[in-house]
Amino acid sequence: MKQVILYGAPHSLYSGKTRSYLRKQGIAYVERTGGARFSSEVVPAIGRGIIPVIELPDGSFVQDTIDILDHFERAGAPVSAYPAGPRQRILAHIAELYAVVGLTRHAMHYRWSYADEQDQFLTDAFSAAGSGDPAAVMARMRSYLPMLGVTPATIPAIEASYIALLDLLQAHFASHPYLFGGQPSLGDYGLLGPLFAHLGRDPVPADIMKRRAPKVFRWVERMNAADADIPEYGDYPATYLPDDGIPTTLEPLYRHMADELFPELTDKVDMVRRFVAQAEPETGSPVTDKPHRRVIGSVQTSFRGVGAESGVQPYIFYLWQRITDTFGTLEANTAACVREWLNGVGLSPLLDAHRPIRVERRGHIEVWGERL
Structure with a gap:
C-alpha cells in the first residue's frame, strides 16, 4: 500500500x-x-x-x-489532538494562534539575527533542503525580519520574552507532560513548530533552552516520539486531564500570551477593517494577488511596549476564528465558565473583538469569507 x-x-x-x-x-x-x-x-x-x-x-x-x-x-485519529473539554479545546486553539502571531517572531529572530554564529549549521540545513542556492534562500529569509517586527529596538524585548516563556513552560512541564495532561493537543503541536525547528534545533536558542529549561527541551523530545514518552512522570495517565481540568501552572503562561497577542491583534483588526472597507473583497476571492504572497500590508503596533511594524497576514484571522467558532458552539453556562477563565488571564478580548470579515481556506490558499 x-x-x-x-x-x-x-x-x-x-x-x-x-x-x-x-x-x-x-x-x-x-x-x-x-x-x-x-x-x-x-x-x-x-x-x-x-x-x-x-x-x-x-x-x-x-x-x-x-x-x-x-x-x-x-479520518479517526487514535490520539485526537482536540480535547473534548471546552476550556481545554479553546486554550489549545489559543496556543495555536500564539505560536503563529508571537513565536514566529522569536523563531526568526534567533535563527537570522544570530546567523553568523550558526552559519555552518544553517548552511548545512538549507543545502540539504535542495531548494535552490542556499545562500540566496537564507538571505531572502533574513530579509523578512523587519516585517516580523524584529529590529534593534525590539530584540531586547524578544529575548526577554523567550526567557520568560521558557521559565513558564519549565514550571508547567515539571508537573505535566503536555499542556493539558498526558496527551498532546493542538496547542502542543502548534507550540512545537517554533520551539522545535528553530528554537530547539538552531544552536544559539537551543543552547539557551537546554541550559535554562531542560524540561522544555525534554518536551520537545517527547513531542517527536511516537509514543507518549512520559516515563519520568510515573503512573501519570496518557490522557487529557479529567473534567476539563486546567493546571494552575497554565495561568501565568496564558497571561504571557495575552501580553504578546495584544495590542498587536487589535491593531491588525483595525488595519483589516480599513482594508475591507476600501477594497470590498468578493467572497471566495484570494486574500492576495499572488498565491505566494501572505501579507496584505503592515501596521504600526508594539511588542511589550516597544514600537514595531508588523505584516498583516489574513491567515492569523483564520486561526483566530477557530477560537470564536468553537466558543460559539458552547451552551450558555459552559461559555460563561470559559469566558471567566479567559478574562482572568487577559484573553477575553479574543472573544469580543469585532473582525470585519471571515477568512477561509479553499484550494490550498486563504480566501475572503463573508462580511461580518
Whole structure:
C-alpha cells in the first residue's frame, strides 16, 4: 500500500508540527525535501512553492498544518489532538494562534539575527533542503525580519520574552507532560513548530533552552516520539486531564500570551477593517494577488511596549476564528465558565473583538469569507 508522503524539511517550522502529529498517530509516512517531482507536480497542484505538503495514498495533496491535522482527525485519529473539554479545546486553539502571531517572531529572530554564529549549521540545513542556492534562500529569509517586527529596538524585548516563556513552560512541564495532561493537543503541536525547528534545533536558542529549561527541551523530545514518552512522570495517565481540568501552572503562561497577542491583534483588526472597507473583497476571492504572497500590508503596533511594524497576514484571522467558532458552539453556562477563565488571564478580548470579515481556506490558499 502506498505510504503518505510528507514534503518538508528538518529545519522547517511547520514541517515539525506535521511530522510530530504523524508520529503520534502512528501514520506511516516517508519524508521528502523537495526534488523534481515536488517542482513539477506538487507546486502546480497546490499553486505555490510551500511546505509542508502531504501527499495521500490516492495521489491527492493537503497543504497547511491545520488542514493536514484536520484531515487525519476526520479520518479517526487514535490520539485526537482536540480535547473534548471546552476550556481545554479553546486554550489549545489559543496556543495555536500564539505560536503563529508571537513565536514566529522569536523563531526568526534567533535563527537570522544570530546567523553568523550558526552559519555552518544553517548552511548545512538549507543545502540539504535542495531548494535552490542556499545562500540566496537564507538571505531572502533574513530579509523578512523587519516585517516580523524584529529590529534593534525590539530584540531586547524578544529575548526577554523567550526567557520568560521558557521559565513558564519549565514550571508547567515539571508537573505535566503536555499542556493539558498526558496527551498532546493542538496547542502542543502548534507550540512545537517554533520551539522545535528553530528554537530547539538552531544552536544559539537551543543552547539557551537546554541550559535554562531542560524540561522544555525534554518536551520537545517527547513531542517527536511516537509514543507518549512520559516515563519520568510515573503512573501519570496518557490522557487529557479529567473534567476539563486546567493546571494552575497554565495561568501565568496564558497571561504571557495575552501580553504578546495584544495590542498587536487589535491593531491588525483595525488595519483589516480599513482594508475591507476600501477594497470590498468578493467572497471566495484570494486574500492576495499572488498565491505566494501572505501579507496584505503592515501596521504600526508594539511588542511589550516597544514600537514595531508588523505584516498583516489574513491567515492569523483564520486561526483566530477557530477560537470564536468553537466558543460559539458552547451552551450558555459552559461559555460563561470559559469566558471567566479567559478574562482572568487577559484573553477575553479574543472573544469580543469585532473582525470585519471571515477568512477561509479553499484550494490550498486563504480566501475572503463573508462580511461580518
